[in-house]
Amino acid sequence: MESKLSELRLDAKELKTVLESVSRPKVKDLLTLDLRKLETDIIQIEDALKSSQSSSSSSGPKSVGIVPNSLSVKAYDVQIKNYSWEDAEETVKIYIMNLKDVTSLSKPGDILCEFTKNSVHLRINNLGGKNHVFTLKETSELIDPEKSSYKLKSDMVILTLAKAGSTESGRS
Known part of the structure; x- marks a missing residue:
């Protein structure tokens, strides 16, 4: 894993150049x-x-994270790394696909989506025995969290990020 880390660092350095x-x-x-x-x-x-x-070096008690009530069924986290996106004048849409039956989730807390001015965090709890997690830690431009939203389709989630400073009405 450390060799992969060093390769990624070299790739990032070259990409910056x-x-x-x-x-x-x-x-x-x-x-x-x-x-x-x-x-x-x-x-x-x-x-x-x-x-x-830290887990291999500590022999004492291990801390346990708090599990929300909506996760009464055992499920494990899966990071979503494959997605597509579309950049428009006022919004950026992120398409997260291959989420079969995502519309069947109806309990509060099944889908959690948090928008900040420069990040997005989506968590889909207990879909097919997995918790699907998508995190974009830093966007390239500022977004407006109040105007940003998400939509559920039969097998995908569409995140719509409203660019900060854009108008709602669009072009005339």
Whole structure:
């Protein structure tokens, strides 16, 4: 896992170098998004390494996280890493697919979505025995949490991120 971490760091470093030489805005946006994904992967691997090192070195009692009431059924967390997105003038839509029967979830707390001015966190609890988690730790532009939303389709969730400073009415 440490070799994968070093490879990801090298990839991120090279991507930053390429990003500095790019002048086209669309290409910059694409490269910035890929860089953010790499940085997210690096952080996740670092966290996993830290937790595995601390759990193997500590012989005392282990802390247990608080489980929400909606998770009475045993399920494990799965990070969502495959998604697609669409960038429009006023919004960015993120399509999280392959979530069979996501519309069947109806209890409060089954789907938790939190928008901040520069991040998104989606948690789908107990779908097919798994808790699906999507986190975008830092967006490339500021978003408006109040205007942002999510929609459920039969096998996908669509996150709509409203760009900060954009108007609701659109073009005339």
